[in-house]
Amino acid sequence: MDASQQQESVHGDLKIFRRKLVQEWEVKGFMTPERIMRRLGMKMDEYGLHSAAEPIQKNFNLPSVESLGARYLDEASFTSFLARAFPPSFSPIIEAAPIIYASAVYLAGFPFYEQSPPLTFEAFRRAITLMLPDYAHTWIAASGDEECLITRERTEIDHLRLLFQSMATSDNESVQDLQSNDQGFKITMTPRPSKYDFDWRAPNIDADGDEMYHDVLDVLSATQPKQIYETSVSRDDQRSLATSLWQTRLCLSQYRMSREKLKPLVRLMLCMQLSDMHQQGSYSTDRLHELEASTNCVVNAFEVSNDKGITWPIFYSTTTMASPLLLRPLYNLLDLFLKSQDAILEYDDQVLPAEGRIFTLPLLCQLNIVLADTITLDGLKLLYQCQPLSSTFDTKFFNQLKDILKAYSEPCILLVRGQTTLNESITFGAFLPVAGLDTSHIAKSPDYRTSFLFQLSPVHDIFPAPAGEPVWASSDQGLWFGDEAAGVAFHLMKDLQKGMLLHRITDQGSYRGNSRRGEWQAEVIIHELEIWKERE
Numbered sequence: 001m002d003a004s005q006q007q008e009s010v011h012g013d014l015k016i017f018r019r020k021l022v023q024e025w026e027v028k029g030f031m032t033p034e035r036i037m038r039r040l041g042m043k044m045d046e047y048g049l050h051s052a053a054e055p056i057q058k059n060f061n062l063p064s065v066e067s068l069g070a071r072y073l074d075e076a077s078f079t080s081f082l083a084r085a086f087p088p089s090f091s092p093i094i095e096a097a098p099i100i101y102a103s104a105v106y107l108a109g110f111p112f113y114e115q116s117p118p119l120t121f122e123a124f125r126r127a128i129t130l131m132l133p134d135y136a137h138t139w140i141a142a143s144g145d146e147e148c149l150i151t152r153e154r155t156e157i158d159h160l161r162l163l164f165q166s167m168a169t170s171d172n173e174s175v176q177d178l179q180s181n182d183q184g185f186k187i188t189m190t191p192r193p194s195k196y197d198f199d200w201r202a203p204n205i206d207a208d209g210d211e212m213y214h215d216v217l218d219v220l221s222a223t224q225p226k227q228i229y230e231t232s233v234s235r236d237d238q239r240s241l242a243t244s245l246w247q248t249r250l251c252l253s254q255y256r257m258s259r260e261k262l263k264p265l266v267r268l269m270l271c272m273q274l275s276d277m278h279q280q281g282s283y284s285t286d287r288l289h290e291l292e293a294s295t296n297c298v299v300n301a302f303e304v305s306n307d308k309g310i311t312w313p314i315f316y317s318t319t320t321m322a323s324p325l326l327l328r329p330l331y332n333l334l335d336l337f338l339k340s341q342d343a344i345l346e347y348d349d350q351v352l353p354a355e356g357r358i359f360t361l362p363l364l365c366q367l368n369i370v371l372a373d374t375i376t377l378d379g380l381k382l383l384y385q386c387q388p389l390s391s392t393f394d395t396k397f398f399n400q401l402k403d404i405l406k407a408y409s410e411p412c413i414l415l416v417r418g419q420t421t422l423n424e425s426i427t428f429g430a431f432l433p434v435a436g437l438d439t440s441h442i443a444k445s446p447d448y449r450t451s452f453l454f455q456l457s458p459v460h461d462i463f464p465a466p467a468g469e470p471v472w473a474s475s476d477q478g479l480w481f482g483d484e485a486a487g488v489a490f491h492l493m494k495d496l497q498k499g500m501l502l503h504r505i506t507d508q509g510s511y512r513g514n515s516r517r518g519e520w521q522a523e524v525i526i527h528e529l530e531i532w533k534e535r536e
Contacts, residue, residue, distance in 0.1 A: 018237040021226070030225040031241060033112045039223040040110075040139060041122055044129045048138035052338035056128070059337045060121050073119040075101045082333060085345045096268040099261055100330070103166035107131060110162065111215040112245065131334055133159050140222040143232070150232045151221045152204070157316070161211060161252070163327070164315045167265070168255040208239055210251045217242040256309030259299055265330075267295040272329035272345070273365035274378060290362040293457070298323060298366065300459040314516065322462045322514075323369040356382055357528045358415045358427065366456055367413070374433065374449040375411045375534050383412065384531035388496040398494055402474055404531060408432070412533040414481075416492070416499060418526040426524060427456040428490060428501055430481050432470040453481060453488055453511045455501070463488040463503075463511040471510035483509040492526070499524040 025031050049056060063077035073081075079097035086093045105116050107130045108123035117123045129135045136159040144150035204214035220238045271291055301322050302310045319326055336343055355361060359380070368377050384404055386397040411433040420426055430453050451470035453463040463482075465471060472481045482489025482502075487509015491500040501522045503513045513519075 014231075015234075015237065018231065018233045021231075022233055022238055022241060025225055026241065031220075033114060033245065035225075036219060036223055037112070037126070039225065040219055041126050043139040043223060044126060044135075048129050048135040049125055049338070055340055056125065056338055057121070058341060059339075060124055062341065064121075070118070070120060072121075073101075073104075073124060078104070078119070081337070085333065085336060092264070092268040092271050095264040099167060099265055100334075103163065104128070104131065106166040107162060111212070111219045113249075128334060128337055130159070130162055132331055132338075134331075136162075140218060144234065149235050152218065152235065154218060158204075158211075158215075160316060160319065161312060162215075164257065164312050165212075165252070165255055167261055168257040168310070168312075170250045171254045171256055208243060209246060210253070212249060212252050213242060213246050216246045220245075252312055256311060257302075257315060258309055259303070262302060262310065263295060263299050266298050266326070267291065269326050269329050269369070270294055270298065270362065270365045272333070273368040273372070274361065290360055291365075294362040294366045294460075297457045298326070298369070298460045301461055303459075317516070321464075322460055325372050326369045328372075354382070356385060356415075356530045356532070357387070358417045358530050359532060363427075363456060366460060370454070370462060371431065371449055374431075379535040380413070380532040381535045382530065383408075383533045384529070386496065386529050388526050388529070393496075395495070398478075398496055401492075401496070401529070401531075402479065405432075405472060405479075408533065410533045412531055415528075415530045415532070416490070416524070416526060417528045418499065418524040421523045421525075425457060426501070426522060429454055429456070430470070430472070430490075432472075453490065459517070461514055461517070463513060465511050467510075482511045485509070487511050488513045492529075496529060497526055499526050 022031075029035065045053070059081065060073065061071065063081040064071045064073050065077050066072075075098055078101040079094065082097050082100070083090065083093050101119075104124065104127040105119055106113065108117050108119060108127040109115065110126065110130055119127070129139070133156060136156075137154045140151050140154055142151055142153035204211050204218075209217075217235055217238060220242055221233070221235045224233055226232065302314060302318050332345060336345070359382075364377055364380075371377055384401060386401075387393065388397070411431070413429060413431055415427065415429040417425070417427045430451070431449065432451055433449070449464075451465045455461045455463075471483070472479060474480075476494070477491075478494040478496075479492045480489060481491075484491070485508075486506050487504055488511040489502050489509070491502075493499060501524060503517065503520050505513050505515050505519055
């Protein structure tokens, strides 16, 4: 027997030994869902929430109720705790809190979801760990090697997916189709630079099951009941057990989120973008109406034409591309459970800009879910404004606009509002970050944005520039933002009274479109234009 055959024989013996070990654990009763979840909770406490053990216990005890000798959070007590951060009877939190509570109850049952457990302290700690991105993966660390992968690396995509599942509804009648999840798989497995030759992020969808099956496999591999002298069991050695624990479950492709469930959450997330938006007395009827319009525009970004609900690939692409910072306020709100009882929601010092005709505070909140990590939106200053259809309009306004675009040295936002030929109100524009592009040596956050075009109504959407460079050009007919022949672009006629927004799906062009929305164009009668820049 040569060396390679000997090595193969050794590997074979190890596989047999490891699988026998798993069988022994099953016989001893270590691998029931209850025992597994108990070990999972212990790992979460040890590696995640240990630093916040005292405040989380106190914050749980404060609103919790008691029944049959056990304390737990019900929907009313959970809502009362979150509502402390807002003015009394603040409708956005009252409407959104039940959705957040249901999400916590669902995630408390991770990864088996056999039933909706009472939100006891142990269940609540598991839920809050999975809901907060800073703690969501502390219970598992990638280990092993190419020959024997013990635990795979979980990513921020796994965290976002679990939030989606917790807010979605499973469709028991639809066919389980692993292939329909291939988009999620491709997203999860996007290559990245690594100091290791081996990619720790093993596939989480294959012939055995989809992402939800692999959640079970991840938990099994991370919570092994082995003694300190025993060898670790590989992920693959536990596939048979994972199948038996998950054999009657649903696939991720069967989960759908409704507009009705998403809308209250989006409304709350928008009004939490700025402190002024939810402070006592800041909500007039007009302000609430404006916020509702922005909420509808953001929710419209998740819509699909087949009216079958929001799927995981749609939720992922919309939250990461069009609204990457949408859920940040949710994490800030839940983080209050981990702080002292007198803690409040924290905001950076904010100097709110004087509102323009287009630029209102609700619209500022809408832009903030894209640009909060790129420029200081709360300190914006009006640089240019005109109403092309007014009697005071003069052709000099076009030249002023062009001169500003040529000369500006700070990041700026161009806003255009008008009405389409179908009598639909529309708002769109461009983000031009010249100063940001000149500081390429500075470390930027993952959500730092380079040049992009955007639409804010009736659908909130972002159209990035692959090269990251702002692209606009002047001609005798007016101004083009983007490539006239391909991709996404908009045209402002020289009189600034008419424009055209073009959305084309192609690999060419300066700005890229959203393939889910197909190809379309809108002729626009322009009512107002504004340019805003950061304050010095």
